[in-house]
Amino acid sequence: MAFVPAQTPGRSARKAHVSSLSRRYRFLGFLFVLPSLVLISVLFLIPLLMSFWISLNNWPLLGDHFFIGLKNYLDITQDALFWQSLWFTTRYTLVVTPITIVLAFGLALLVKQPLPLAGVFRTVFFIPVVIGLGVASLLFVWMFNDQVGIFNALLLQFHLIKEPILFLADPLVAIIAVGAVVIWKTVGSSMLFIMIGMNAIPDELYEAAHVDGAGWWPRLFYLTLPLLRRTFALALILSVIGSYLSFDQFYIMTKGAPENQTITLVYWIFNTSFVYYKMGYGSALSIVLLAILVVFTIIQLYLLRDDSNV
Numbered sequence: 001m002a003f004v005p006a007q008t009p010g011r012s013a014r015k016a017h018v019s020s021l022s023r024r025y026r027f028l029g030f031l032f033v034l035p036s037l038v039l040i041s042v043l044f045l046i047p048l049l050m051s052f053w054i055s056l057n058n059w060p061l062l063g064d065h066f067f068i069g070l071k072n073y074l075d076i077t078q079d080a081l082f083w084q085s086l087w088f089t090t091r092y093t094l095v096v097t098p099i100t101i102v103l104a105f106g107l108a109l110l111v112k113q114p115l116p117l118a119g120v121f122r123t124v125f126f127i128p129v130v131i132g133l134g135v136a137s138l139l140f141v142w143m144f145n146d147q148v149g150i151f152n153a154l155l156l157q158f159h160l161i162k163e164p165i166l167f168l169a170d171p172l173v174a175i176i177a178v179g180a181v182v183i184w185k186t187v188g189s190s191m192l193f194i195m196i197g198m199n200a201i202p203d204e205l206y207e208a209a210h211v212d213g214a215g216w217w218p219r220l221f222y223l224t225l226p227l228l229r230r231t232f233a234l235a236l237i238l239s240v241i242g243s244y245l246s247f248d249q250f251y252i253m254t255k256g257a258p259e260n261q262t263i264t265l266v267y268w269i270f271n272t273s274f275v276y277y278k279m280g281y282g283s284a285l286s287i288v289l290l291a292i293l294v295v296f297t298i299i300q301l302y303l304l305r306d307d308s309n310v
Contacts, residue, residue, distance in 0.1 A: 059280035072284035093243035104190035126188040137252035197231030233304035
């Protein structure tokens with residue numbers, strides 16, 4: 001029979017004290033995260049559950065509602081404007097996102113160089129971020145105007161065109177014009193994310209690579225870019241989500257014209273809910289958009305996952 005030493009009263013007291021401290025620290029940690037949990041619940045979880053419930057009903061903006069199950073979701077598959085707005089939003093995202101990330105990376109490389117005016121460049125590139133998207137959209141509506149806009153005036157002044165261009169009337173030109181505004185507005189925030197990621201890379205790694213004879217380009221491709229995978233993932237996810245949630249710039253600059261060819265998915269949700277008073281159907285569209293964003297985010301995180309231990 002094995003001999004089991006009896007626990008002394010002092011050891012039992014110490015264990016009870018440690019267990020009490022552990023419970024106290026867990027409770028203290030819960031208190032720290034409680035405000036965030038309340039905000040997430042009030043501003044996200046509860047509205048999400050309410051939206052899902054509304055999507056299962058025929059819910060006019062005014063009047064009585066009644067339960068119809070998944071009919072709204074089945075109607076989406078036959079909604080031509082939904083597929084048109086989804087395709088337009090996807091094309092817009094494919095135009096804006098790569099250009100934004102590439103420009104942001106180039107600007108981050110520029111402002112990280114030991115240049116005399118590097119701080120000034122950082123400020124200039126970041127200033128558009130603090131301008132409201134609505135204000136920026138109104139500003140560029142006037143700048144793109146065919147009668148008083150500065151862009152047409154400059155093109156005519158230098159004899160590059162013979163007559164004013166209707167920038168926001170043609171779908172292809174409009175997506176380029178609005179995309180240029182959004183890139184100008186948001187590239188500074190992506191630059192900031194990438195610059196923070198660059199500053200987190202230890203200088204010792206660059207010094208070791210330099211000692212081994214690696215030039216600027218090899219250090220960029222084999223050191224900087226691989227170590228910025230997580231930063232690029234964050235910037236890419238934020239850019240894609242922001243592009244798919246585009247509303248203000250198109251509502252102000254194109255209003256979906258011509259013939260709803262520049263209407264985004266969020267714009268169509270807005271029209272469905274608050275112009276046609278179909279809150280149930282609009283909520284179903286919102287849930288579908290959320291599902292699309294979740295799928296895209298998972299795919300991006302998988303493709304840009306960092307398996308290294310560096």
